[in-house]
Every structure is written in C-alpha cells, then in structure tokens.
Amino acid sequence: MTRLFLVVALIGFILVACQESYTPLPIVGNYDLEYSTRNGKEFVDTIYPRMVDFEYLNQDSVIISSKDMKGKIWVSDFFFTSCPTICPTMTTQMKRLNEELSDLSGEIQFMSFSINPKMDNPTRLRAYMKKHKIEAKNWQFFTGDEEKTHKLGIENFQIFAGKDAESAGGYAHSPAFTLVDRDGYIRGVYVGVEPEDVDRMAKDIRLLLKHEYGVTGSK
Numbered sequence: 658m659t660r661l662f663l664v665v666a667l668i669g670f671i672l673v674a675c676q677e678s679y680t681p682l683p684i685v686g687n688y689d690l691e692y693s694t695r696n697g698k699e700f701v702d703t704i705y706p707r708m709v710d711f712e713y714l715n716q717d718s719v720i721i722s723s724k725d726m727k728g729k730i731w732v733s734d735f736f737f738t739s740c741p742t743i744c745p746t747m748t749t750q751m752k753r754l755n756e757e758l759s760d761l762s763g764e765i766q767f768m769s770f771s772i773n774p775k776m777d778n779p780t781r782l783r784a785y786m787k788k789h790k791i792e793a794k795n796w797q798f799f800t801g802d803e804e805k806t807h808k809l810g811i812e813n814f815q816i817f818a819g820k821d822a823e824s825a826g827g828y829a830h831s832p833a834f835t836l837v838d839r840d841g842y843i844r845g846v847y848v849g850v851e852p853e854d855v856d857r858m859a860k861d862i863r864l865l866l867k868h869e870y871g872v873t874g875s876k
Contacts, residue, residue: 679868682844682861685815708841709813713799716782721797729766731837734849735810735818737773738785741825743832747849748789755793757859760874764866767796772818772828774800815846834858
C-alpha cells in the first residue's frame with residue numbers, strides 16, 4: 658500500500674511539474690488609485706483604463722462599432738495605404754500573425770485603422786487588401802474622422818499617430834500592434850516590424866485565451 662501511494666504521488670508530482678506555467682499579462686496604461694473606507698477600514702483600488710466605445714466605416718462601407726466586436730480579444734494597428742516606410746512591413750507581419758492564429762480566428766478580431774482617412778476611403782482600403790492578398794474574415798480595415806482616430810490611438814491604444822510634414826507620406830505613427838482583452842483592457846503592445854516580437858505576441862495571445870478564457874486552439 659505504501660509503495661502504491663508513493664507511485665501515485667510521484668505521478669501526480671510529474672503531472673503538476675509538466676503543466677504550463679502562466680504569468681498573467683500586465684494591464685498596460687496609466688492607472689488611477691481610488692481610496693475608500695469600508696467597515697472602518699481604508700482600501701485602495703487600482704483603476705485601470707478600459708477601451709472607449711467607437712465606430713468606423715470598414716472596407717465594405719459598413720459601419721462597425723466596438724460593441725459589434727465584443728466577446729473577442731482585439732489585435733490592432735494604425736497605418737495608411739500610401740505609407741512608403743513601415744506600413745507594408747507591418748501589414749505583412751499582421752497577416753502572418755493572423756495566419757499563425759487561424760485556428761483561433763473565431764476568438765480574435767484584427768483591426769487596422771487608417772490615420773489618413775481623407776485618402777483611405779473603403780475603395781482604397783479594399784484595393785490595399787487585394788494588393789496584400791488579405792482575405793481573412795476576422796480582419797477589419799477602418800476609416801473615419803482623422804482627429805478622433807489619432808486621439809483614439811494615442812489615448813486608448815497606446816500608440817502615436819499624427820500628421821508630420823517631415824515624415825515620408827506626411828504622417829508619423831508607431832509600428833505598434835496592440836493586444837486588448839475581452840474586457841477592454843490593453844494587455845500588451847508589440848513592435849509590429851520585428852518578427853520576433855510578433856512571434857511573442859502570438860504566444861501571449863494563446864496563453865491569454867487558454868488561461869484566462871479557457872480557449873485552446875488546435876495547435
């Protein structure tokens with residue numbers, strides 16, 4: 658009986674040791690501290706920023722709102738179709754990321770926001786998608802109010818976007834891919850022109866879905 662107990666205990670130890678460890682991804686962004694008193698005791702709560710509601714016209718001339726995409730985690734970038742520098746590389750890496758996570762396509766919403774909406778109407782967005790052979794059903798290309806888009810990037814998606822006469826194409830923006838969880842919290846910002854960082858993002862997305870939402874892909 659003692660020997661059997663030791664064997665069972667050893668197997669249990671091995672199984673626990675082999676389980677994938679998970680350190681929760683941080684919540685990114687400036688937070689506030691909220692002080693309160695409950696039952697005579699003082700408490701300090703950390704209030705993290707959450708994504709605001711928004712709506713945009715997509716490549717098919719359909720208005721899509723953030724509420725339409727709830728229940729999924731988001732992967733976003735900010736770009737413009739006439740960008741002569743980092744945008745093509747970002748789009749190539751985003752496409753690769755989308756394909757790498759294709760077994761989880763029902764759980765992830767990809768979105769690319771144009772920072773030059775005066776030029777990037779739905780027709781131009783469709784042409785851009787065709788040029789880059791993008792056929793993913795879970796990837797929206799958005800165009801809308803320029804000022805609001807730049808503000809959304811800076812204040813909510815943790816990226817910089819704005820007009821810059823000295824930059825190629827007349828705009829400057831971060832090469833960032835932003836990861837937002839189902840609850841609207843930013844869980845990571847990655848360098849979209851660095852394949853190694855995009856690979857890290859793919860791994861983080863799988864871990865986030867598996868350990869926080871119980872979703873496991875086929876890979």
